[in-house]
Amino acid sequence: MRSWNRPVVPALPGNSSALFLHDTASAALVHAQPTDVARLYVCGITPYDATHLGHAATYLAFDTLQRVWLDAGYQVHYAQNVTDIDDPLLERATATGVDWRELAESQVELFRTDMEALRILPPDDYVAVTDVIDEIAEAVCLLEEAGLAYRVDTPDAALDAAGLPGFDLYFDIAAAETAAPWRLGDESNLDRATMLALFAERGGDPDRPGKRDVLDPLLWRAARDGEPSWPSRVGAGRPGWHIECSVIALKELGTDFTVQGGGSDLIFPHHDMSAGHAAALSGHPLAGVYSHAGMVAYQGEKMSKSLGNLVLVSGLRAAGTDPRAIRLALLAEHYRSNWEWTGDKLAGAEERLARWSTAFAPAAASSANGLESSDAVIGRLRAALCNDLDTPTALRVLDEAAEHNLDNPTALAEAIDALLGVKL
Structure with missing residues (x-):
């Protein structure tokens, strides 16, 4: 699948130091430095309402991670999926009278446009689930053959060629x-009661008759009349949610990759289960670090498609908002925090953008004595970002620098572009 155009990332003198990132699995800051290539997988969108600010905040968090890695001299291999076949997409297509393929493609294109406008680094591998159905189906077969998957009778499934339901x-x-x-819970650190509540809330089917454990997740859904399906060795159908990311991540990045990322609403069941699928398929852990971005609220509730309380990047852009201001508004919040979007946050970001544009312009250079060292400011900026991507502190470092005469404001503007993705 086509990704989007990559922004130029300036190379800065010197390097970022060791990066520490919060790991959900260990509930601690851990050293997130790769031994060779930094390999990153971030779960992508289900394309039926793209791109709200919750999406943007998540992808911006892992964009910042990549920029710190690049500044440290690492090559980055980034993969992301698109869940372009799933129940919510089909339900929206039915409700709006649009073919599900057309709905998915239109929303993916909107997402590409929003990501490019925000100067988010694109994935090296941008993979639609519908492009790897065969690989996913084969993985499901391997799990069944290994005794790690089981069949549940499905009376409402479409009849096969022999007249039997799938x-x-x-x-x-x-x-x-x-x-x-x-082990279930290795990534989420949740107790079973919490798992049960979240499983039911986030697409699971704990009440499905015939399951051995109410938390066992779906791997392959047999074809139903009126639903899209694909042939496979286990019969026509389509994949479950978690196995999709497991197969794509293993295919593009291999095992034990550096960071698995996504929003905190994916911790359970999605990341717990996808890690389990991958370990069962490969015999190795999926990732070394599990990193999660917080949720963005609006009007008192978590911003979500199901609630409909969305602030869309495309809507802000259509209203004339500078994408750089959107980016700065999101960077003003720590990526792991849960926070609420208000118009004041955008107004503050627009004011910050104007102030920085003046303070760090080439014409701002001064010949006076006692100038603030731009290199020292860049060092403090790097230190903040290497401490669990602390962008609020990074922005305060730059706000303070904007109040002083700098010996090389152009160098600082380059650093802001390279590390924060904001081109002044």
């Missing part, structure tokens, strides 16, 4: 915990 396939958590280097 069956759904489920991941056997208990069997996988015995066979693979994984």
